[in-house]
Amino acid sequence: MPLGADHLIHANVVCSDFERSLDFYTRLLGARVIGEVFEFDAGEDFMTILGVTGGARCRAALLTWSDDDTATYLDLLAFADGGGHAARTAKDTGLARLGLRVRDLAAALAWIEEHGVPVVGGPVTLTPMPGRQRHVVTIRDPDGTLLTLMEFPERR
Template identity: 30%
Template sequence: MLLQAVHHIAVICADYQRSKAFYTDVLGLQVIREVYREERDSWKLDLALGDQYVIELFSFPDPPPRASRPEACGLRHLAFAVKDVAAAVQELHQKGVPTETIRIDPYTGKRFTFFTDPDGLPLELYEQP
């Protein structure tokens, strides 16, 4: 098996409209397609970052909560590359999204920080100038 790339990340949200607005209006991901699956009473929203398909956003009736902190087993976080972490943090703050303090990766010397989506999913901004 020769893996070529990560194809997508699937996220189940508690409030579909709120999460759709967060990922599109706040983070700026582009809608590829949106489908309502009546048999599942579920929305599926395919989102792209630039030309790359990256996230499937799902809604399901009454999804169970998932433990995410502190350091729970499973997916730790989803990281987005940005050119300037400080500028991205300022933009998030202007949109009402709190972030952690910017830190420096001791191994790469790059700046990074964390914030959460509307359901508390940990998200990271990692500087790639």
């Protein structure tokens, strides 16, 4: 019997500098904070579900690009005691990148270049299925998380 999941709730991005990453995702990429930025002590229960021992102090924000606060969101976290950093590529096992739909890739590309965000690859036009083009470019967030920006021309 299948799991029964019906949609992706959230993705989690752990960052090294909370303010820098919050600015990147909100000011540069246009996300909005659901509710407010908050701090909490990650107790044993929270750390247990993450498979980490001991507690930790966190700053967090739930971010969305939707007008619906119950839509899929990005959980941005920074742990006070930090953690390791692993440089990733799109070939690495596990969650390799996050994809964001944009309305106008040329305008998005001009905006990110104006703000010094390095482009990893693209822009290119892909046709993953007959008749369904995607204009695509990949960038990195301040900690190196790969983000693919995609325009769906047929949905303009």
